[in-house]
Amino acid sequence: MISTSCRLCASSKLRLIIDLNYHPLGDTFLPKEALNESETRYPLRVLQCEDCGHAFLQYVVPEGERYQKVDYSYTAGNSPVSVKHFGEMAAEIIADQKLGAGDLVVDIGGNDGTLLKAFKDQSGCNVLNVEPAGNIAKISQENGIETLHGFFDAKAAANIKGMGGAKAITGTNVFNHINDLPAFMKDVKDALTPDGVFVFEAPSLYELVKRLAFDTIYLEHVSFFGIKPLVKFFSTLGLHVHRIEASDYMGGSFRVYVKTTPAASTAAQDFIALEEAAGLYEAKTYEEFMTKVRKFRSDLMSQLYEIKAKGGKIVGIGAATKGNTLLNYCGIDNGLLECVTDSSPLKIGKYTPGSHLPIIPDADIPKDATHALILPWNIGNFLKDKLKHLNLEFIVPHMDGQA
Ligand SMILES: [Zn+2]
Structure with a gap:
């Protein structure tokens, strides 16, 4: 399409x-x-x-091909970095919306229920996960989170309205996957209580450009958001941006609070000023961006070839989606990397798309490996620390963009 x-x-x-x-x-x-x-x-x-x-x-x-054709492999609960991140996010929204017992919080594409569990544990509110991937919805249910298996649509919104409406609707790394944003936002608005908030977290175009994070672009991410076009879009739906929190999560995201009431804060205008100063809406910014991306590729490939020429053995760390964009854009396959490690049981035993590298647990890293290319560079320090006992030399792309 x-x-x-x-x-x-x-x-x-x-x-x-x-x-x-x-x-x-x-x-x-x-x-x-x-x-x-x-x-x-x-x-x-x-x-x-x-x-x-x-x-x-x-x-x-098409969405059906993206999420329902084969089992989806990412679960947030598997990553301690995600569990901590979602715990803090729940606390922030609970305080902002003064949530308590009896209030309903809905997480769209709520994955294994990690964020909703934090809401439930911290405030005692009611929770509902609307999750399209069948195998993940089942895990969420097993985690004790009420889960509706399917896409968030007008029918799901009517269901939620029938339950009295949601005081908070969240979507983390979901809003950027949506094809029809006007229809989606209409459904969100319908499902909210009049004083409700929609909070979405998505990679920000500003951070993507600033950090040269081209590998956060993949086919599952339909949109790359700036605040300027969003403010204009929301205003046509009678919605207003109240608060923006920048975060290092996923290599540079923002968390945006949207409500039906007019905003008193200047958060949106302040962010737009930053975006415009960075040239986010000018063609020339992206010509420079692509020049830097091509240089990144040739520098990384030279580094890997040099290690191989000296007899080194390189493993990849973290079978992250962004890693696949990096591997496939650079053309890295099993001629350069032995394997990729991951801790998720849903990924171990499988192969990376395109590059076809076997995914193994950390414990099976070959003893004679000399170097490790860290693919989820946004948690590079965490992974380096976790694997320091292996005496590997680490290669972390985009070093300055680390969390
Ligand atoms: Zn437009």
């Missing part, structure tokens, strides 16, 4: 700003038998609306 108009303002004045060539779905890890079959690759390109400045993928893989 090719985007021919802006997802926020419907303008057809679009320019191509980022082109990362062809990629398979980044978060679909492959079972061994799939290696005997062909693998579909799609163009990974970002367009920007010349009218409102919104950035989004040119080619969008």
Whole structure:
């Protein structure tokens, strides 16, 4: 499906700003038998609306293909960094909305229920997870979180309204996956109580550009948000941005609070000033960005070839989706890396899409490995610390962007 108009303002004045060539779905890890079959690759390109400045993928893989065709492999509860992050996020929203027993909090695409569990434990409120991936919805239910298996749509919104409405609706790394944003936001608004808040957390285009985080672009991320186009979009729906919290999570995200009541704070205007100063809505910014991305690739490849030429053995650490964009864009395969390690039982035993590297537990890292390429660089320090006993030399892309 090719985007021919802006997802926020419907303008057809679009320019191509980022082109990362062809990629398979980044978060679909492959079972061994799939290696005997062909693998579909799609163009990974970002367009920007010349009218409102919104950035989004040119080619969008249909939602059914993205989430329901094969088992989805990411669970937040598996990562201590995520558990801590979601615990803090719940506390912030509980304080902001004064949530307590009897209030309803809905998490859209709530994964294994990690965020909702924090809400429940900290405030005693009622929770509901709306999760489209069948295997993950089942894990959420097993974790004691009430879960509706399916996409968040008008029917789900009507269900929630029937329950009295939600005082808070959250979506972490979800809002940027949505195809039809106007329909989605209408459903969110319908499901909220009049004093309710929609809080979404998504990678910010500002941080993506600042950190050269091209690997946070993948086929599952439809939109790359700036505050300027969002404010304009929300105002057409009678919604207002009340609060913005920048975070290092996922390599540079923001958490945005949206309500139906007018905002007293200048949070949005302040953020837009930052974006404009960084040239976020100018074509030339992305010409420079792509030049730096190509240099990043040639520098990293030279470094890896040099290690191999000297007899080194390199392993990849962390089978993260962003790692797959990096591996496939650079063309790194089993000629350079032995394997990739991960702690998730849903990934171990499978292979990385495109590059086809076997995923093994940390404990099975070959004894003669000399170097480790850390793929989820946003938690690079955490992983370096966790693996320091192995005496490996670490290579961390985008060093200055670390959490
Ligand atoms: Zn637009």
